[in-house]
Amino acid sequence: MSTDDLKREAARAALRHVEDGMRLGLGTGSTAEHFVDLLAERVRGGLKVTCVSSSERTQAQAERLGISLTTLDAMPELDLYVDGADEIGPGLSLIKGGGGALLREKIVASAARRMIVIADESKLVPVLGAFPLPIEVVPFGLEATRIAIVRLAGRLGLSGLMLVRGATNGHVFVTDGGHRILDCHFSHIDNPAELAAGLTAIPGVVEHGLFLGLASAACVAGPGGVRVIDRA
Numbered sequence: 001m002s003t004d005d006l007k008r009e010a011a012r013a014a015l016r017h018v019e020d021g022m023r024l025g026l027g028t029g030s031t032a033e034h035f036v037d038l039l040a041e042r043v044r045g046g047l048k049v050t051c052v053s054s055s056e057r058t059q060a061q062a063e064r065l066g067i068s069l070t071t072l073d074a075m076p077e078l079d080l081y082v083d084g085a086d087e088i089g090p091g092l093s094l095i096k097g098g099g100g101a102l103l104r105e106k107i108v109a110s111a112a113r114r115m116i117v118i119a120d121e122s123k124l125v126p127v128l129g130a131f132p133l134p135i136e137v138v139p140f141g142l143e144a145t146r147i148a149i150v151r152l153a154g155r156l157g158l159s160g161l162m163l164v165r166g167a168t169n170g171h172v173f174v175t176d177g178g179h180r181i182l183d184c185h186f187s188h189i190d191n192p193a194e195l196a197a198g199l200t201a202i203p204g205v206v207e208h209g210l211f212l213g214l215a216s217a218a219c220v221a222g223p224g225g226v227r228v229i230d231r232a
């Protein structure tokens, strides 16, 4: 089974938690894309759900597939949010934002009663940080914000490259909210809660990719099948 097959199996497992009439949040990324595809099949079969997208990319896919969409303003409380992750650590702590959608993803996840993470098993890690942590920052004063993050990291015993994300067209990557992303190569984040609190206190930081206490369960697919991990 390829990694892509595993992602689809994880998405299929999460779909079992979707019920008629639900208000759903749709994630972003290659795994979430499978979920949206499979959801569309169920919708064509008669399932009634109303969805909110966490990115322009997912919005376009869901629209194309005929899924009923609304905005988070029109439907501010959701039953379920399903999304992928870049890393799944202890207690279902997550790193997200590899696709640059972390800000909207976190807003949508926070509006949902439950969040189910879908992933292939390569995303499971004993400690977060091997995947560079995406931090969304406003373009104004980006260098000052970067220095503030470096100082915070130093106080917490973290170090590593901190790179402004580039886009495939050679330009700088711009998020759906018009911001930039700093990818922070910390390699080991031993105390994610402390880092998250410090980042939130820096004025130029819009949001960071540490999702702590948000995921209720994870459907993790491996060659032996899909394992459901509940947050302890």
Ligand SMILES: O=C[C@H](O)[C@H](O)[C@H](O)COP(=O)(O)O
Binding pocket: 027, 028, 029, 030, 031, 032, 083, 084, 085, 086, 096, 097, 098, 099, 100, 101, 102, 105
């Ligand atoms: O910004 C993107 C999201 O946080 C994705 O959910 C995350 O990067 C995982 O993406 P994928 O399913 O493509 O590995």
